[in-house]
Amino acid sequence: MVALTLPDGSVRTFDKPVSGAEFAASIGPGLAKAAIALIVDGTQRDLSHVLDRDATVAIMTRDHEDALDLLRHDAAHIMAEAVQELYPGTQVTFGPSIEDGFYYDFYREQPFTPEDLERIEARMREIVDRNETIAREVWDRDEAIRFFSEKGERFKAEHIETLPKDADISIYRQGAWLDLCMGPHLPSTGKLGKAFKLMKLAGAYWRGDARNSQLQRIYGTAWRTEKELAAHLTRLEEAEKRDHRRLGREMDLFHIQEEAAGSIFWHRKGWTLYRACQDYMRRRLEAADYVEVKTPQLIDRALWEKSGHWEKFRENMFTAQDENDKILALKPMNCPGHVQIFRQGIKSYRDLPLRMAEFGACHRNEPSGALHGLMRVRAFTQDDAHIFCTEDQITSETEAFCGLLLSIYRDFGFEDVRVKFSDRPAVRAGSDAVWDKAEAALKEATQAAGLDYTLNPGEGAFYGPKLEFVLRDTIGREWQCGTLQVDFVLPERLDATYVGEDGVKHRPVMLHRAILGSFERFIGVLIEHYAGRFPLWLAPVQVVVTTITSEADGYAAEVHAALGAAGLRAELDVRPEKINYKVREHSLAKVPAMLIVGAREAESKSVALRRLGGKDQEILALDEAIHTLTSEAAPPDA
């Protein structure tokens, strides 16, 4: 007797073991047809899995929340089958399901081309039409290794060797093709359906290690229905429209050119946005009792040797030589400079915590393949600060920092913040006792600030644990911006001390912290988050005054002057164009507000206020319009 409990609590009993497919059929023919897998006591199984003991069993259909993963994983297998049919000699490696789709990494001497992708996709559709049965087999380990080795599948053979000795070696066979895989899988290839598409070719390394073989990765996307697929493709187009590189050009914010790869040419409008952010940050830091400093760009190699950067970070540092061949490095970080300021004069415990901020322009020689618009650059300015404090102050300083960070993110329109906590790495400086203390302090402070965190075990810096703050934007993408790192090492290396209450010299702890991260990156995130439609306080041009007829030109100039006097960033457009044309142009330029004036407005000293994207307009007295706009344009901390 086998008693199987369904999720609704009902129990069905059978005289002898039944397969999942038979179990589904016993419930109903519709379910038998829709079933794609089982969940037995919480574990996913193939539909062919034999239920031979009492269990709780759910039948998974395509509508189940985990079904997409299964479909995508099968899509990866079907792609691998198609590739090996079309290109014999290609070796398979791994092919998992990922967010929005799947990929499979292949080893093949000859590169795949975009045309190959079309052929592969067409073959995949044939395999779906063939509706091959997918069957699980359990093989003997040595036999499996021998089989794959003889086939020339050296990556698979190597992989089996690294599996635990007691692991089941399961093989999935579909038609004439087979692959080593944990499963589970769909009952047949036809169940995948048609809602998939191969997307792009990319390089990847075997086991993710740059020292290993270079593999060719093919990415695809797969969905339950063709409608979902179409929606996904539309989402990608939308994301492309808000790409900060595209908007940066369209909105005349900045550009990059090859003579300065990785550095930004900020145009007038982009620089206005940048300054709005920087002015805001400066006010917030001042209000939070930070002091602002400025340290040198070029510093002698000797200091970087002392700080440890020369040893740990040399690869990423730009250097210059003076006339005596002395080597200077462009600073990649501000910390050593800040310690030099701290060391001037004698510091007492009464000076702590000392919060030293700098809008520090840093240069790092990032690998060429890493550069990406504003998001990954070689020259950037951090909203950097170092808090010199005692060990006892770590908790309160961290808590205050988290509060400040959340408030600032909220002002910029980000409510959704995730925290990653990275604890001690294998190779580290400092005693376990100090690490215990620092890790505990960080955790405590994070919780006190009301933040949840996920653990990144062993990912801390060699000099201390760290927190990383990740923003989620309007379309759900995540961006790492803020960071807080506890550092016991640098104060020691660069000999920073303070005199304690006991009259004896002590080492301060340094907290490295940034909220926006770099202005470049953060502005990139802002552009994409708002799709260029900035709130008034950030918009480079806040309002355009424009005319319906040239009769109103004189009045429009008065309005423009009044806006300027009220501190608004206003432009005047008196070109003799149709109003439709001008509205369209300024709308495309994403100017948040337009004041449109014609003969009527000139007569009554009023304006027609039109909001970006708005359907209609509001007729207001000029004073009233200025009042409305100036109050909206006030930065959130004002």
Add this chain to the structure above:
RNA sequence: GCCGACGUAGCUCAGGGGUAGAGCAACUGAUUCGUAAUCAGUAGGUCCGCGGUUCAAAUCCGCGCGUCGGCACCA
């Protein structure tokens, strides 16, 4: 840095061994118009750079640079 693709007018892109092409933008002129494209005309090019092959190279080949998509990297 690695793999692949790409680099032609301000932008988006076509072309391809023998006067360099379109749309939009720009400029000039006309149009005075009520909320997302008025009409006509004009001008615009080191076809990424450097070498090579060729009677002839934007086109073919080599090297370099850059960009894009991934991977690796992100102290």
